[in-house]
Amino acid sequence: NAGVMQNPRHLVRRRGQEARLRCSPMKGHSHVYWYRQLPEEGLKFMVYLQKENIIDESGMPKERFSAEFPKEGPSILRIQQVVRGDSAAYFCASSPIKEETQYFGPGTRLLVL
Amino acid sequence: AQSVTQLDSQVPVFEEAPVELRCNYSSSVSVYLFWYVQYPNQGLQLLLKYLSGSTLVESINGFEAEFNKSQTSFHLRKPSVHISDTAEYFCAVSREDSSYKLIFGSGTRLLVRP
Numbered sequence: 001n002a003g004v005m006q007n008p009r010h011l012v013r014r015r016g017q018e019a020r021l022r023c024s025p026m027k028g029h030s031h032v033y034w035y036r037q038l039p040e041e042g043l044k045f046m047v048y049l050q051k052e053n054i055i056d057e058s059g060m061p062k063e064r065f066s067a068e069f070p071k072e073g074p075s076i077l078r079i080q081q082v083v084r085g086d087s088a089a090y091f092c093a094s095s096p097i098k099e100e101t102q103y104f105g106p107g108t109r110l111l112v113l
Numbered sequence: 114a115q116s117v118t119q120l121d122s123q124v125p126v127f128e129e130a131p132v133e134l135r136c137n138y139s140s141s142v143s144v145y146l147f148w149y150v151q152y153p154n155q156g157l158q159l160l161l162k163y164l165s166g167s168t169l170v171e172s173i174n175g176f177e178a179e180f181n182k183s184q185t186s187f188h189l190r191k192p193s194v195h196i197s198d199t200a201e202y203f204c205a206v207s208r209e210d211s212s213y214k215l216i217f218g219s220g221t222r223l224l225v226r227p
Contacts (some may be wrong), residue, residue: 004156033214042203042217043157056212091156093215100145100164100213104157 002027004094004105012111019079019086021108025094032075033102034067037089049075082112115140115211117204119218127226128196134189134221136178136204144206146187147215148178151201160202163187199225 005024013019025032030051035043048056049069060067064082069075079086089109093102118137126132138144145164149157161172168180178189187204201222205215 006156035215035217042219043205043215045214045216048212048214056214059214093157095213100207100209101159101162102213102215103159104149106156109154 004029004092004103006090006092006105006108008108009106010109010111012113013082014113015083016081019082019110019112021077021079021090021092021110023075023077023092023094023105025075025092026096026103029094029096029103031095031097032069033093033095034075034077035091035093037091037107039088043091046077079110082110084112086110087112115144115206115208115216117206117216117218119204119221121221122219123222123224125224125226126194129193131192132190132194132198132223134202134204134223136187136189136218138185138187138204138206140185140206140208142208142210144208145213146178146180147205147207148172148176148187148189149203149205149217151203151220153200157203160189194223194225196225196227198223 032049034046037043045059047067064080066078089107091107092105147162148160150160161170163180171177176191201220204218207213
């Protein structure tokens, strides 16, 4: 059983461009969480999604950030008009049902020049 | 609101020595508790968790943590560390009524020296 997959692993964007981060949860998992890790900091919750639904987006910045988890395909975290402060590692985690244990992917490291 | 405090940002220790990484949390309701380990440039791996039952939980690689409700702590311990234990360790809590989203501490970097 493959683990949580994220791609790309590294992403470089210039200020003003768009970044699209993908997360494929573990097989059989229908719940996805996104977290952001700023340099030298812990992880901060961003958004929790189920298939076709955003359940909790209390950690998402109000502007430029959006997330989706379509019926088919991976979950996507989209950052429009990136700024240098968006440079961070973005981690996706999945769980099979609404339960307490989450399994993390390897992360996408975004660098904004 | 919940919060997690890891007081030690870095813990240097010699190989084969014991270590304790401290974690305290604040919450007005029952929480689930976790320790995750992050090796350089990698994702987080679940080390151990406390959900209910026995307050002492163990991992397969020799780590253990004890849930202490009165002190709101979940310290991580290992009696004898290896060089390969060098990593960042994160304590986290979640709640059933809060979508199980994880609230993380700031992390403790364990540095094992030969």
